[in-house]
Amino acid sequence: MKALFHSRSGRAAETLTPSSQKQRPPRVPKENVDPSPAAAAAPPPESSPFRSPSSGGAKPLAPKNRSPLPPRPPQGSSNPLKRKLSLETLLENGVPPASASDSGVQVIVRIRPPNGEEEEGDLIVQKTSWNSVSILDHTFTFDSVADVGSTQAIVYQEALFQLVGIPLVENCLAGFNSSIFAYGQTGSGKTYTMWGPPSALSEGSSLSSERGLTPRVFELLFSRIAEEQAKHSDKQLIYHCCCSFLEASIYNEQITDLLDPTQRNLQIREDTKVGVYVDNLTEENVCTMKDVTQLLIKGLANRRTGATSVNVESSRSHCVFTCIVKCQSKNTADGFNSLRISRINLVDLAGSERQKLTDAAGERLREAGNINRSLSQLGNLINILAEVSQSGKHRHIPYRDSKLTFLLQESLGGNAKLAMICAISPSQSCKSESFSTLRFAQRAKAIKNKAVVNEITQDDVNVLREQIRQLKDELLRMKSNGAAGRRKWKLFDRMEREEEFKSFENEFMSCYGITSF
Numbered sequence: 001m002k003a004l005f006h007s008r009s010g011r012a013a014e015t016l017t018p019s020s021q022k023q024r025p026p027r028v029p030k031e032n033v034d035p036s037p038a039a040a041a042a043p044p045p046e047s048s049p050f051r052s053p054s055s056g057g058a059k060p061l062a063p064k065n066r067s068p069l070p071p072r073p074p075q076g077s078s079n080p081l082k083r084k085l086s087l088e089t090l091l092e093n094g095v096p097p098a099s100a101s102d103s104g105v106q107v108i109v110r111i112r113p114p115n116g117e118e119e120e121g122d123l124i125v126q127k128t129s130w131n132s133v134s135i136l137d138h139t140f141t142f143d144s145v146a147d148v149g150s151t152q153a154i155v156y157q158e159a160l161f162q163l164v165g166i167p168l169v170e171n172c173l174a175g176f177n178s179s180i181f182a183y184g185q186t187g188s189g190k191t192y193t194m195w196g197p198p199s200a201l202s203e204g205s206s207l208s209s210e211r212g213l214t215p216r217v218f219e220l221l222f223s224r225i226a227e228e229q230a231k232h233s234d235k236q237l238i239y240h241c242c243c244s245f246l247e248a249s250i251y252n253e254q255i256t257d258l259l260d261p262t263q264r265n266l267q268i269r270e271d272t273k274v275g276v277y278v279d280n281l282t283e284e285n286v287c288t289m290k291d292v293t294q295l296l297i298k299g300l301a302n303r304r305t306g307a308t309s310v311n312v313e314s315s316r317s318h319c320v321f322t323c324i325v326k327c328q329s330k331n332t333a334d335g336f337n338s339l340r341i342s343r344i345n346l347v348d349l350a351g352s353e354r355q356k357l358t359d360a361a362g363e364r365l366r367e368a369g370n371i372n373r374s375l376s377q378l379g380n381l382i383n384i385l386a387e388v389s390q391s392g393k394h395r396h397i398p399y400r401d402s403k404l405t406f407l408l409q410e411s412l413g414g415n416a417k418l419a420m421i422c423a424i425s426p427s428q429s430c431k432s433e434s435f436s437t438l439r440f441a442q443r444a445k446a447i448k449n450k451a452v453v454n455e456i457t458q459d460d461v462n463v464l465r466e467q468i469r470q471l472k473d474e475l476l477r478m479k480s481n482g483a484a485g486r487r488k489w490k491l492f493d494r495m496e497r498e499e500e501f502k503s504f505e506n507e508f509m510s511c512y513g514i515t516s517f
Helices: 088-093 153-174 190-195 198-202 213-231 289-301 363-391 403-407 428-445 458-479 482-492 494-511
Strands: 106-111 125-129 132-135 138-141 144-147 178-184 237-249 255-257 268-271 275-278 317-329 338-348 417-424 455-457
Touching (some): 132 428, 153 338, 153 417, 190 338, 268 403, 363 428
Antiparallel strands (some): 132 138, 237 255
């Protein structure tokens, strides 16, 4: 079934999308960027790893069914979104006038506000422009830097959503696999960024301005589905959204189902048709924000946490919230027009720890060692992917070194658009961890993914039907050719060939709702 998925992603990243667009002016050198509010209030990025044309509409969801995901196709690109930022406060604090290329990893650095103890000490991290940050005498440049003052934390929940959440939703609807990772030391604000505080979820999806990226993403997703349903009612678009929530424990790398914590030590499988998946993982159909909120509350309550001197609720595992979105378009002729399948991965990584800083001992110290080892394996993979992207040379990619990297291999260098939010503390006491996070972010930015639209169209179905018809004709000819045909038939192994053909035909018909040929 691999051949069914073709790239429909449009022009290359360097090409302007609409013909009516004017030529982009020359980019201003970084050292001359005007940090004033007027300069900061530039239009939103014209392209990002998530931006693409919108698509698809919605109808009631059908029962869940594991959807085939494509292998890694050739590199593609997407057209920019036409979304504008609406926050005046965000504009005053600086919105980047440009972003990473469509094939690259978008990296955003979030400087969390200092806590009470840190305000009394030295603060060594400073945002120097909309896309650069300095720590002591070192300067790093990324796609965007969010410098969060204590009174602006709520504003930047929305700002981060504008930068990565909105493009993720639009690309999901367009058929792209999309991921957001949160990386950083323990206590740097990763969990707050991804989910928001527990009170924000319990109050309701739209009542709290502190809600994190994940609730905001699904609010927009269901809203956009409703819009497309109303806009394209003639296309009979049907959406299926199926979510799962897992924890990758740092103990023996066990995979635990956060929606059913009795399911532990789940196995990761790889299949040529469905890609990488977790066997026996709970998958829930969702069609409203309330459905998603219930899953988030249940899953986060089952996540492993522990107290350290740096973070009273430190995450002791990596967790991944996944949603597979399938959109089928029907016509009145034969019941099928096109099928798009995309996957959203929202990943909250456990925070790196330094024993001297956290005063960890006993079980917490062992946990810290396992967390750092797991993050080291991820860092090694990032290094290799960055080297391959920069050199263009082929080499072995160690995805199977850990269950986390094996599970997320499509997001890392594969068929997905990836944004990485790297969270750091401004405090002198966290200097080593902040340097490490920024260097990790620099390497991640060098990775080139190969995201394409995952779509099957009516033309693809017609081609397959013709292939099946030709196979049937070939079988009939071989059966009717007497002795010569029987000699040739032995080369193909008759029973095996017939079974393979029947399996192929049945799978194709059941997967795409075709009753006959």
